[in-house]
Amino acid sequence: MNENNTNYNPNYNQDNNQRNKKPKHKFSFEAKLIIGLAAALLVGMLGGALSKMTNMASELKGGSNSEFEKQLAKDTYVNDKPLENTAVLTDVSLDNDVTKVIEENMPSIVSITCEVESQVTNFFGQTYNQIQQGAGSGIIIGEDETYYYISTNNHVIAGAKSITVTFCDDKDVKASVKGADSTGDLAVVTVKKKAVEDSTKKAIKIAKLGNSKDVKVGDSVVAIGNALGLGQSSTVGVVSALDREVSISNVKRKLIQTDAAINGGNSGGALLNMNGEVIGINSAKLVEDKVEGMCFAIPITNAQTILKELMNGEEVPKGKEGYLGLSGVSVSEQESETYHIPLGVYVREVPEGGASYKAGVQAGDVVTKLNGVGVATIQALQERANSYRAGTQVTLTVERYKDGTYEELELKLTLMSSDDFGKLKYSSNTTNGQDNSQDKTAPNDNSNGYSDEDKQKIYDYFKDYFGN
Incomplete structure (x- = not known):
């Protein structure tokens, strides 16, 4: 035994050691050649990729017309067709962010x-x-x-x-x-x-009014208002739809629909685009169990005509208001669809000597506008007339039934005074003309202000349509 042999193992067995060794794999010449070529190709690809990445970084710094962007645009497909003008975002501007608006x-x-x-x-039935x-x-x-x-x-x-x-x-x-x-x-x-x-x-500052005709579905918007009376607050959303026809209190309006929250107290506030321009006046919210995020605003371009007239209109002293001198009732949506009558104010009676009589207004006409501004209810027509001083000449737009269809007429009318209006004589089934005709019906009466005689007149007026 050699005592200097520190690697001595009493259990060592040469035969076992030989059996435990894994045999070496021998590669043929062809295999070695393939491996070599593959390694060379891999090194080349890595080098090319590094070079490409360097060029990409350089091009991205250089501007938006880089070769990288052009190649990306060519490689983008929609419906199996190349999209050659794809925009690549290289710079984000924060000039128009929500906070700034x-x-x-x-x-x-x-x-x-x-x-x-x-x-x-109150609980005891007392009214106060x-x-x-x-x-x-x-x-x-x-x-x-x-x-x-x-x-x-x-x-x-x-x-x-x-x-x-x-x-x-x-x-x-x-x-x-x-x-x-x-x-x-x-x-x-x-x-x-x-x-x-x-x-x-x-x-404070004067708001900048935009053009609601330029608004597109998907545009980002901000609504600002006095939500729930708690003070000014803002919400953010998008334009969901344009010219959405909404009926509120029997009046149809075409409004901007948005999912920016418009809650109680927001009415009258501003709907703004990302340029900080008012594109709508917050107006209504659809409240139903199955509905979420359907809010509406009056397009500012539609509102401007009315707002300018309201701003520039003369402040009429009490007792000096103008009157039309007619009796009428509002045409509801249902009545309009059933009888094919235009929405507006159906004229029941035009007493002799009044302003409407002198202007040529006839019973059966439907008043749709006063001085170019739409009037959908008798109350609105009264308000418009009363906003002018007696003696003012206005243009009354009416729809008149003739030969099976309605035709639009514009009549020049000089508003009468309250004193002269009070002297007009109406038939027994009509209360004091334009002021009370809408309030004549009892709360639970379904006649919508039409007496039996009125209904007969309507039927006679449209008897050709009914085929009798």
């Missing part, structure tokens, strides 16, 4: 609080009047030497005993109604400049 437009939005007197019945508060929003759309002009919805200020406007700096100022249009659901209120503090004047 909100910050720049908050000063042009106001909160509106109204006090309305309503009749309340109670002052209640309602909340809405508004947009500062103009100014002159005396006033700031603020647009809102008619339903926000309708019946208000007092109106308070809160500006972006939380300063409150009393406001008054300049004009309202119930058909368009629009109104303008004014705030006297001398009642506004100098610090507030510096904080």
Whole structure:
């Protein structure tokens, strides 16, 4: 035994060791050649890839017309066809982000609080009047030497005993109604400049109005308003649909649909595009168990004609309002579809000597516009007439049935005074003309303001249509 052999193993067995060794694989010449070629190719590919990555990095820094972008565009397919003009995002601009839109437009939005007197019945059946508060929003759309002009919805200020406007700096100022249009659901209120503090004047700004005809489905939008009367807040969404026909209180309107939340108190606020322009006036929300995110705004381009007239219209003193001198009822959607009568105000009677009689208005006509602004209800027609001073000449647009169809006529009419209007004589089945004809029907009566005699007149008028 060799004591110097430190690797000595008493269990060592040479035969076993030989058996435990794995046999070496021998490659043929052809195999070695293939492996060599593959290795060379792999090295070449790695080198090319590194070179390509370097070029890509260089090209991306160089601009948007790089060879990389051109190749990417050529390699993009839609429906098995190459898309050669694919845009590649190389730079993101934050000039029009939501935060900036909100910050720049908050000063042009106001909160509106109204006090309305309503009749309340208590547990014991006693009825009494109670002052209640309602909340809405508004947009500062103009100014002159005396006033700031603020647009809102008619339903926000309708019946208000007092109106308070809160500006972006939380300063409150009393406001008054300049004009309202119930058909368009629009109104303008004014705030006297001398009642506004100098610090507030510096904080607020006039809104920038856009063109709603340029709006496209999918455009991002921001809604700002006085949600739930808690103060100004904003929501974000997209334009879901355009010219969506919505019927509210028997009046059809074509509105912008959006999924930006418009809650109670947002009415009258602004719907803005990403350029910070007002494209709509927040108006309504569809509330149903199966519906979520269907909110609507009045297109600003449609609203501007009415708003300008309301802003520029003369402030008529009480007792000096103009009157048409006719009796009429609103044509509902159902009646319009059933009898093929245009939506508007169906003229029941035109008493002799009145303004409408002198202008050539006839019983059976349907009034659709006054001075180019649509009127869908008798209340709207009254409001429009009363917004002008007696003696003012206006244009009344009517639809007249002739030879089985309706034709549109424009009649020039000089509004009469309240005194002259009160002297007109109506038939026994018609109450005091245009003022009370709509309120004549009992609450549970389904006649919609039509007496039996009226219905017979309608039937006689359309007997050719009915085939008798």
